[in-house]
Amino acid sequence: MEKLVSLCRRRGFIFPSSEIYGGLSSCWDYGPLGVELKKNIKQAWWRAVVQQRADMVGLDASIIMHPRVWEASGHLESFTDPLVECKNCHQRWKADDLTENKCPSCGGELTDERQFNMMFKTFMGPVEEAANVVYLRPETAQGMFVNFQNVVNTTRKRLPFGIAQIGKSFRNEITTGNFIFRSREFEQMEIEYFVKPGTDGEWFDYWLEARLNWYTKLGIKQENLKLREHGKEELSHYSRRTVDINYLFPMGWAELEGIANRGEFDLAQHSKHSGKSLEYHDNDTNENYLPYIIEPSAGVDRSTLAFLCDAYDEETVVGELRVLFHFDPALAPYKISVLPLSKKENLTALAKDIHTELCQHWMVEFDITQSIGRRYRRQDEIGTPFCVTVDFDSLEDNQVTIRERDTMNQIRVPIAELKNTLQAKLAGEDLFVLPPGGKIWKVEKESAT
Numbered sequence: 047m048e049k050l051v052s053l054c055r056r057r058g059f060i061f062p063s064s065e066i067y068g069g070l071s072s073c074w075d076y077g078p079l080g081v082e083l084k085k086n087i088k089q090a091w092w093r094a095v096v097q098q099r100a101d102m103v104g105l106d107a108s109i110i111m112h113p114r115v116w117e118a119s120g121h122l123e124s125f126t127d128p129l130v131e132c133k134n135c136h137q138r139w140k141a142d143d144l145t146e147n148k149c150p151s152c153g154g155e156l157t158d159e160r161q162f163n164m165m166f167k168t169f170m171g172p173v174e175e176a177a178n179v180v181y182l183r184p185e186t187a188q189g190m191f192v193n194f195q196n197v198v199n200t201t202r203k204r205l206p207f208g209i210a211q212i213g214k215s216f217r218n219e220i221t222t223g224n225f226i227f228r229s230r231e232f233e234q235m236e237i238e239y240f241v242k243p244g245t246d247g248e249w250f251d252y253w254l255e256a257r258l259n260w261y262t263k264l265g266i267k268q269e270n271l272k273l274r275e276h277g278k279e280e281l282s283h284y285s286r287r288t289v290d291i292n293y294l295f296p297m298g299w300a301e302l303e304g305i306a307n308r309g310e311f312d313l314a315q316h317s318k319h320s321g322k323s324l325e326y327h328d329n330d331t332n333e334n335y336l337p338y339i340i341e342p343s344a345g346v347d348r349s350t351l352a353f354l355c356d357a358y359d360e361e362t363v364v365g366e367l368r369v370l371f372h373f374d375p376a377l378a379p380y381k382i383s384v385l386p387l388s389k390k391e392n393l394t395a396l397a398k399d400i401h402t403e404l405c406q407h408w409m410v411e412f413d414i415t416q417s418i419g420r421r422y423r424r425q426d427e428i429g430t431p432f433c434v435t436v437d438f439d440s441l442e443d444n445q446v447t448i449r450e451r452d453t454m455n456q457i458r459v460p461i462a463e464l465k466n467t468l469q470a471k472l473a474g475e476d477l478f479v480l481p482p483g484g485k486i487w488k489v490e491k492e493s494a495t
């Protein structure tokens with residue numbers, strides 16, 4: 047984990063928040079590369095669960111909701127952790143995390159447990175009084191439940207169908223840590239899938255498989271994923287069944303995503319507390335009922351950490367360490383880097399023209415400093431799948447080389463074929479499938495110097 051944290055900091059994936067003030071505990075800022083990686087993860091999720099499906103629609107609900115939402119959802123009462131305080135140093139601890147009945151920091155005596163609500167509280171408007179208390183949402187889910195009827199009425203979707211949402215959630219976690227794994231401000235990608243009661247079991251299995259496949263299709267190794275069924279005693283207050291998709295993070299197996307069968311709990315609660323019926327009229331059977339909800343709930347930051355961990359690799363090439371991220375091209379922050387072999391003006395002018403053309407289609411870097419070997423390694427270290435090298439021959443033959451990150455193999459292709467060739471390679475075509483006029487250029491591993 048330390049290696050990853052340091053690489054992420056050094057190369058501009060993730061910085062400690064407010065770093066010049068000493069950082070803010072458990073808050074992180076995504077830098078120029080991190081913001082691209084995170085955006086690509088969210089886009090891949092949205093494409094898979096909204097764009098490519100006729101039975102899903104999206105939503106972007108506000109973070110601050112009516113305070114009664116949290117009464118109805120059970121969060122005011124049940125979204126708590128048992129907390130103890132050291133009578134000597136006054137540090138607070140999550141009771142569940144302690145193995146001994148003394149302060150892990152100073153060995154002092156601990157108070158009895160008390161329940162600590164993890165929602166962030168603030169005030170709406172200028173007067174700080176009880177009537178104006180609002181909460182930052184601890185999950186995006188409630189925005190989808192309270193908009194269920196709005197979505198049915200405006201989209202005319204029939205069961206089974208789902209709503210998807212990506213957005214920030216906030217939890218005043220007692221213990222945070224392990225980099226971006228657990229923080230107090232984080233992003234979720236949640237699906238609420240509404241089904242006819244009685245069909246919930248099969249839809250649960252369906253979504254479990256669909257979500258597992260999403261991770262492996264984007265490169266997470268099968269052996270680093272496993273399922274964990276929640277025991278009856280640990281189920282959340284709303285859940286009939288929960289299975290976690292766990293990932294083998296550097297600190298051990300831990301939850302990446304949870305799939306829950308929330309039954310009719312949420313729609314029933316919001317009907318009761320709002321006084322508005324959230325029943326669904328089934329035209330096929332002419333019945334009214336509350337749909338059951340299957341909820342695949344993933345963390346954007348945890349997914350980002352899992353994709354970083356899984357893609358990280360080190361190997362020795364020509365006696366030197368090569369560090370690289372094997373990101374799937376869909377997730378890589380930059381897809382291509384354009385590298386003129388030297389800083390000579392005629393070469394950089396041609397390289398800049400190529401960059402200008404390619405960046406109409408993808409995130410493309412342009413790097414001009416250091417030896418070509420060092421520049422290849424810099425791109426490997428940020429997971430760029432392809433480098434395009436412009437050399438002196440390019441000025442004569444109008445051809446450039448494409449160098450593949452994972453194999454370091456190179457082909458040479460006419461500039462006129464470059465865009466289409468890169469498009470095919472980014473979509474997974476073998477490097478040695480050549481465009482008209484192309485040739486295999488280099489198959490030996492290159493040195494960094």
Ligand code: GAP
Nearest residue numbers: 185187227228229232302303304343344345348
């Ligand atoms: N609506 C259901 C729900 O929120 P959850 O298991 O509490 O369920 C779902 O959270 C996902 O959100 C988790 O699997 C995790 O990926 C992410 N998540 C939860 N708390 C987090 C935190 N403090 N920091 C980062 N990610 C978190």
